[in-house]
Amino acid sequence: MTYLNTTYPNTRLHIDVPVKLDEVKAVLTVADLSFVGDLPAPLAHLQLITRDIADWGATSEVVVIFHTNAGHVTLNDAAYNADRNIETGNPYKELVTNLLSRGVHVELCGATARAHHYGNDDLIPGIAVNRDAGARMTQLVQQGFVKITE
DSSP: OOOOEOOOOOOOOOOOSSOSSSSSEEEESSSSSETTTTTHHHHEEEEEHHHHHHHHHHEEEEEEEHHHHHHHGGGHHHHHHHHHTTOOTTHHHHHHHHHTTTEEEEEEHHHHHOOOOHOOOGGGGGEEESSSHHHHHHHHHHEEETEEEO
């Protein structure tokens, strides 16, 4: 049996449906941000997925595509400040670079980039620009990736 500690004293959680995969091929599409507290839920879910992959010792290909109202997540500090009209820098940059370091392929939709006038030099290093989110999702699903919509 698998039990997890929780934040409540004397409370155990039994996992009724344990999951262990040998291979993960997943693509997440993120059109806008929902939050778990102050943490964007898609980034939190990607952290869970990459931790599970590491725990399982699974082979993996994980792609996340930011598009529509979430393209700004991929911007470097200067571009983020200009796009959002602030001076704090990109608050998601550390989370995104952590995912890149864990082997997640982070992409920006080319149609979103064009609509917002983002250039390649505006992006966090390591982020790729695809043709558009719909075409890329179709390509990856046809290649056997499981689509997760955030």
